[in-house]
Amino acid sequence: MSRTRSAQPDPRATLRGGLPDRYLTPDDIAELFGVPLETVYQWRKKRTGPPGFRIGKHVRYDPADVYAFVAQQRAEADAA
Template identity: 50%
Template sequence: MLKTNSLLTPKDVAERLGVSITTLATWRCTKRYALTYVKIGRLVRYRMADVEAFENSRSHEVAGL
């Protein structure tokens, strides 16, 4: 199990979210979604806690259930 402060690669995050690495890059460039990332030189990394917060922000309740 990963710690919440673990740094994930774009590949890891893309697989977790079910999108392509290119989609993540597009989101970063266009700021379409508030998925926080960390730049280390040229490298892009994502904190597990930020990915989980992003997933939680995208969840919706279904009325009447």
């Protein structure tokens, strides 16, 4: 018997079609950018990735902040 994922949509498809209506997890960020989860934690530690915040012991990312981070990265790449 195969397990199915929860009914949550793929965060990459959601961001392309509009901002999701929930805060993103580090796993979502790793999946969005196609990087290992450890990379997401290193970005946070070095303050080089999208800004996150804590809710208790959990890290979350506001989709609007992630979208702004991507826009900034694209603008910097276009300017270079």
